[in-house]
Amino acid sequence: MAKTATPTKTLADEATINTCLAHTIAEGDLVNFRFCFLSYSPLRAYSSEDIQNPRYSYLLPRDDTPSSRHATALALVQQPAIQAHVKTQLETPGAMQLPWEPLLMLADNAVALGKYTTAAQAYEQLRIREKMRTLFIDQADAALDQGDLERGVLGYRIASGLTYDYSAFPEPLPAAPNYASKALILHAVYPQKVEDCVALLPQDNHIRVALEYLLLDGSLSARLEDKPLDLRLKFLKTLVNQIDPHWATFVDHFKETCTLVQASEGKLQTGEKPSVEEITTHDDALDPKRIPATLLGREIPGGDWWQYLKELAYSHPASVLFLTRQMVSKDLEIIMPRLLHGSAVVEALDLNIPEETA
Amino acid sequence: MVAWLKVEHDYMSDEGYIDYFAVLGLTAECKPGEVRKQYKVLMKALVLKIAREEITEARRNAFLLEMCRLNAAYLILRDTEERERYTAQRDEVIALEAQWQELNAKQVDTEEIRRDYDGALKQFLSTYMEERMLEAGRDKECIEASKWDPMHERHASTVLRKYRQQLYHKIQERLPYAEITTPSIDWNERAQVVSTILEGGVV
Structure with missing residues (x-):
C-alpha cells in the first residue's frame, strides 16, 4: 500500500501571527505564548493544525476594540527584527527560541494583571526574576517610607508572588x-x-x-x-x-x-x-x-x-x-x-x- | 585558619560543581585515613564555633549548610567506590558544559548537548547537593561527630533546597541563552516599569 504524505500547510498569515502573539502578550499568557511556537502550533508551517479552526479561537482577541495593552504588544511584534525572528522560528522545524522583548512585555503585563505565577516563570526564563523581585521590594520600601501604603503593600505582594523559583527543581505544586x-x-x-x-x-x-x-x-x-x-x-x-x-x-x-x-x-x-x-x-x-x-x-x-x-x-x-x-x-x-x-x-x-x- | 572557614563565603570557587576534596582541604589523591582525620578536625572546629556564637536564623542556615557539606564530604570520600562514582559524575557534567560552550561558540545546533548537560547538571546537584548530604546526616560516625538529629534534617532540607537553586542559577548565569534570544536588559527602564506597575498604570 502506497504511503501517503502527511498533509502539511504553509505558515499562517503575518497579520494573524501578530494578532495571536499580541493577544497572549497583552493577557500575560505565557502558556499560549509558548504554544504559538511549539511544533504542533496552528501558526507553524509543518503543522497539521490550522488557526482557522474554531477550536483555536481562544488564541485571538475576543473584543473588536483592542485594549491599549494589546495595541502596545501589537506594535512590538510588528517590529521588523522581531517579526523576522518569529517568522524564522515558525518556518523552521526543531526547537524554538522565543524572542526576549515580547517575553519581557508579557511578564510585565502578567504582573500588572496580578498573574504573579506567570510573571515569575517569564522573568525566570529571562534570568531576572530575583532582580525584579528586589526592585519591587526596594520601591515598596521607599513608598512605605513616604507613607504611600497602597503602593508599598502592592510592592510586597508582587515580591511575594515572584518568590517562587521555577527553574531547576520546582516544588510539586506551583506557588499560589x-x-x-x-x-x-x-x-x-x-x-x-x-x-x-x-x-x-x-x-x-x-x-x-x-x-x-x-x-x-x-x-x-x-x-x-x-x-x-x-x-x-x-x-x-x-x-x-x-x-x-x-x-x-x-x-x-x-x-x-x-x-x-x-x-x-x-x-x-x-x-x-x-x-x-x-x-x-x-x-x-x-x-x-x-x-x-x-x-x-x-x-x-x-x-x-x-x-x-x-x-x-x-x-x-x-x-x-x-x-x-x-x-x-x-x-x-x-x-x-x-x-x-x-x-x-x-x-x-x-x-x-x-x-x-x- | 581551618579550611572550612576559608571557603564558607565562596561556594562558587568550584564553579558550582561542589568539590568535596576542597571542602575538606584535601587533594584528589588523599587516602581514606586522611579524609577521616581532616573531617574530625574540621567538624570539631565547626561544632566549637557554633557553640561560641549567638545563633541567628542566617547563621543557623550557614552552619547547617557547612555541616551538611562536611558530612557529605566524609561519607563520599572515605569510600573508594563512592568517591570514584562522585568524581566520574562531576567530571562528566563539567565536560558536558565545556562541550556545550564550545559548540555554541561555533554557532552550530546545540539543542541535544544542552539537554544532556541540563539533565546531568540537575542529576548531579540533586544527588550531591541534597540526597547524599541528607544521607550523611544518618551515618553513625557523622551523627557522633556533628551531633546531628532529626531537627537538623528538617531544617537542612529547606536550606539545601534553596542552596541548590542558588547554585543552579549561578551556573546558568555563565551559560548562553538557549530557549530565548539573549536579552539586553535596561535596568533604568525596569525601574520605571516597576514604578508604573505600582502606580496601577498600564505598562
Whole structure:
C-alpha cells in the first residue's frame, strides 16, 4: 500500500501571527505564548493544525476594540527584527527560541494583571526574576517610607508572588495563595492555653503572625519587623483590604456571631481559658452549629470545624486570625470568634465590638 | 585558619560543581585515613564555633549548610567506590558544559548537548547537593561527630533546597541563552516599569 504524505500547510498569515502573539502578550499568557511556537502550533508551517479552526479561537482577541495593552504588544511584534525572528522560528522545524522583548512585555503585563505565577516563570526564563523581585521590594520600601501604603503593600505582594523559583527543581505544586491550607496549619493544635490561641496573641506577635500568614513569605514579613508598630498596623489593614475586597462582609458576620452568642447569654471570653459550659448550658437558646454558619454566612451541611475554617480562609484570608477552635461537646468541635479586647489589630480591622460583648 | 572557614563565603570557587576534596582541604589523591582525620578536625572546629556564637536564623542556615557539606564530604570520600562514582559524575557534567560552550561558540545546533548537560547538571546537584548530604546526616560516625538529629534534617532540607537553586542559577548565569534570544536588559527602564506597575498604570 502506497504511503501517503502527511498533509502539511504553509505558515499562517503575518497579520494573524501578530494578532495571536499580541493577544497572549497583552493577557500575560505565557502558556499560549509558548504554544504559538511549539511544533504542533496552528501558526507553524509543518503543522497539521490550522488557526482557522474554531477550536483555536481562544488564541485571538475576543473584543473588536483592542485594549491599549494589546495595541502596545501589537506594535512590538510588528517590529521588523522581531517579526523576522518569529517568522524564522515558525518556518523552521526543531526547537524554538522565543524572542526576549515580547517575553519581557508579557511578564510585565502578567504582573500588572496580578498573574504573579506567570510573571515569575517569564522573568525566570529571562534570568531576572530575583532582580525584579528586589526592585519591587526596594520601591515598596521607599513608598512605605513616604507613607504611600497602597503602593508599598502592592510592592510586597508582587515580591511575594515572584518568590517562587521555577527553574531547576520546582516544588510539586506551583506557588499560589494557599490560605486554606495555611489556615489549617495555623490552627493545627487545639488551644489548651490562652497563649496557644492565635487570636489572643499579644498585639506585636499577632501582627507578626498575621503578616507572615498573609504575605506567604517569611523573609518579607521579617523585613517589616523593624518598621514602627503604627506603620505595620496600617500595612496590615491595607494588605487585608487589597487581598480581600469583601472584608466588610466578614466584619458583619463576625459581629453578628458575637451578638448571637451574647444573646444566648453565653460569653466570648478573652484572656481566660475558654468556657465551654457557657455555651452548652444555654444551648436551648443557641445551637452551637449556628456559630460557624453565621461566621461563614452559610451552613455547610454536616460540616466539621475545619471545613468552615478552610472556606473562611478561602473567602476572607485574614478571618482565621480572629477565630479559635472550641470543643462544645464530646462529639462536636466548632470554630468561634475570639479577640483580644483593646488590641490595636482588632481596631485596625474594624472588628471591635462593645466591651460587654467582648 | 581551618579550611572550612576559608571557603564558607565562596561556594562558587568550584564553579558550582561542589568539590568535596576542597571542602575538606584535601587533594584528589588523599587516602581514606586522611579524609577521616581532616573531617574530625574540621567538624570539631565547626561544632566549637557554633557553640561560641549567638545563633541567628542566617547563621543557623550557614552552619547547617557547612555541616551538611562536611558530612557529605566524609561519607563520599572515605569510600573508594563512592568517591570514584562522585568524581566520574562531576567530571562528566563539567565536560558536558565545556562541550556545550564550545559548540555554541561555533554557532552550530546545540539543542541535544544542552539537554544532556541540563539533565546531568540537575542529576548531579540533586544527588550531591541534597540526597547524599541528607544521607550523611544518618551515618553513625557523622551523627557522633556533628551531633546531628532529626531537627537538623528538617531544617537542612529547606536550606539545601534553596542552596541548590542558588547554585543552579549561578551556573546558568555563565551559560548562553538557549530557549530565548539573549536579552539586553535596561535596568533604568525596569525601574520605571516597576514604578508604573505600582502606580496601577498600564505598562
